[in-house]
Amino acid sequence: MTSSDGLPFDFDAFDGGAGHGADGTGSGVGGAGGIGGVPDEPQPPRAREYPDLALDLSRLVGAATAKSVLKHLDITTVGQMLHQFPRRYLAxxxxxxxxxxxxxxxxxxxxxxxxxxxxxxxxxxxxxxxxxxxxxxxxxxxxxxxxxxxxxxxxxxxxxxxxxxxxxxxxxxxxxxxxxxxxxxxxxxxxxxxxxxxxxxxPVPVYPATAKFPSWKTQNVITTLLPALDLEKVPDPVPPLYAGREKLMPLWEAYEQIHLPSSMDDWPRAQQRFRYQEALALQTALAQKRFEALHQNATGRALRHGALLDSFDAQLPYTLTAGQQQICDLVAGEIAAGHPMHRLLQGEVGSGKTVVALRAMLQVVDAGGQAAFLAPTEVLAAQHLHSILALLGNLGEGPLLGGPHATSVVLLTGSMPAAARKKALLAAASGEAGIVIGTHALLSDNVQFADLGLIVVDEQHRFGVEQRDALRAKAEKPPHLLVMTATPIPRTVAMTVFGDLEVSELTELPLGRAPITTHVAPLADHPGWESRIWARSREEIDNGRQVYVVCPKIGDDDGSVVDPQALPGGRAGRDPGPSSGDERAMAGVLDVVQQLRTLPALAGTRIEALHGRLDSMDKQGTMAEFAAGGIDVLVATTVIEVGMDVHNATLMVILDADRFGMSQLHQLRGRVGRGGHPGTCLLVTGLERGHPSRKRLEAVAATTDGFVLARADLEQRREGDILGARQSGGRSGLRMLSVLRDEALIERARADATEIVNADPELKSHPALKLEIDTYVTEQNEAFLERG
Known part of the structure; x- marks a missing residue:
């Protein structure tokens, strides 16, 4: 098969087939089934890698073709090309x-x-x-x-x-x-x-394509490679016991049938082999991490009766929900153990995760340790400080003012004045501060703790591996770890992305949370609704309530899609789905503020802006004034997505709502209805009826179940958007697996991996599987594996 413009094969560059690279040099292969460099020290019994997979691609397809593949697919080795699997097949x-x-x-x-x-x-x-x-x-x-x-x-x-x-x-x-x-x-x-x-x-295999490198060009390269390889020499990483149970076709045959299937009945079996193989490698790597954590020594922080935690419980103005109490008891037992806790706590916005985390921190303080609370933004760190101090009351004022069981809570951020920063650093290093709340500033080399016993990480997906490890390194022994997220995560995503953590879910909302009603406001169908939106806002204000207006960018023709501080780590605020690539103007905070100040419907109201480019003190001042009721309409970016807890806010207007993901819209609307008053969220869009992104908005309006939306979001977007190192457009780190379609398979692989690792933690009896993992955990998906 040749394309209309031809594929520039350099057949003269071919200087032989299988057998090259016998010295075993090369960088290895990423992805499921990839075989690459072996550790320098031999570990008998040793899996013999097939060195041809580590060859530079030019050795087998010629320099011109290899250059084109590198340019368009970022592939350099024979093995990487072999694992460029078809996305689908056409009869x-x-x-x-x-x-x-x-x-x-x-x-x-x-x-x-x-x-x-x-x-x-x-x-x-x-x-x-x-x-x-x-x-x-x-x-x-x-x-x-x-x-x-x-x-x-x-x-x-x-x-x-x-x-x-x-x-x-x-x-x-x-x-x-x-x-x-x-x-x-x-x-x-x-x-x-x-x-x-x-x-x-x-069948016609259809490979992942780019604008300049269509599917059939990949097929031409693969068709040239396969006859030059002796695929029976590739060691099978799946132990025979599990391969037999799963009825997996032989590995060499799976390579052939996934690329050149004889019929439409053959490629599904090949795909199934690589899906299980990938799941087993991934879950075994995670099982090793869990096994390692269970055998680390940590300082157990047993409950002390009659101390700070009991005093806190006695003055708590409400009763914990059954779900909160159950997880609190579970966490208390794990913190008291002699190995580090590694737990993920996920729950809806307002489900009470902060109270669970605070009780865990107080237990550690009672036992003579300290807790570090890591937040992704200064706005969120300040909000956590405010809410934790409010919950503690005089117990957060230190022993001098709060009594014998009180502790000190300090804030540490990058923009703090030098004197305040020095005071916070001293409180952390001396042990005076039992709880230290901060941003990435906590990771600085000059930040020290007297006895760091617990790390609480809020919105874990916004932090990288190095950042988490930098904070862990500040403890003498491995500290306990509690990861929290308000973004609902489907079960198999949590099992895969956070596979080295135990997962808990808070599903009940505390008493006093009012229902939130969500409506789509399609201005393309009803242009007159725009004026009604602002009239509705005025009605809320006249009733003594407050309004959020959310925009996808800051404005002033800065070209930014999202607030750079609101979403660190490169997470896109706009959904990389069907709207991606259009040139429609987006609502910006600065422009919208000026527009709303001229509307007769909002005359006499106070309208202010909040976004990540504001000075830290200005941001905190604006938030405090909104919380105190001094601002009627707060026009903001997604900087308010987490942490804002204003009980008097009852209406949220999200402009250009189609620019956001479904889970993000759900989390944003959780900012209203927090004070017992019913909340309303208006999803404003200029898209025409029938557009795919309109359907996403209708799905958000149809349910308040965050887990249902998270699953639907994942189904409609690339899995890489959620699983990848980059939240938008990045690779997922998964080649064949789908965390939704392959739920049962992933659960079987997790059980198999746990069984293998419990019996043989170093995989000495499974050298091919160890080789697979050593290669599978590439630089790209190492962070993916360790996001927990």
């Missing part, structure tokens, strides 16, 4: 359903040409060739493809031709289309010779 007799093509994504489709017309462009020289294709589903499903100066397309894409097209789906004139896609003609002659007939019935 040549079954044409693609054109009605279900996703907008703004690269697609590869199999279709038949029904018409071609060419016209001259009006404003410049040249022609446009419009090709109409069909999927033959019986429905009137067609798609128009446009080629600018497409001389070759004019000749080749005649009526009746069968071809495979690869390009980006865009919306033009209200209809989906492709512009200047790559394509390849396919044999479609029933009278072809026997070999052609065989090829015609074989």
């Amino acid at each position: 040549r007799g079954e044409l693609t359903d054109l009605d279900n093509l996703p907008l703004e994504e690269e697609v590869t489709i199999l279709a038949r040409v029904v018409a071609l017309s060419t016209r001259h462009m009006q404003r410049r020289r040249g022609t446009i060739s419009d090709v109409v294709i069909t999927d033959n589903t019986g429905r009137p499903s067609t798609l128009k493809i446009s080629f600018f100066n497409g001389w070759t397309a004019q000749k080749e894409l005649r009526q009746g031709v069968l071809a495979m097209f690869s390009g980006r789906v865009t919306l033009y004139g209200g209809h989906k289309s492709l512009t200047n896609p790559d394509y390849v003609l396919l044999p479609d002659d029933p009278l072809a010779e026997h070999e052609a007939e065989i090829q015609a019935v074989k």
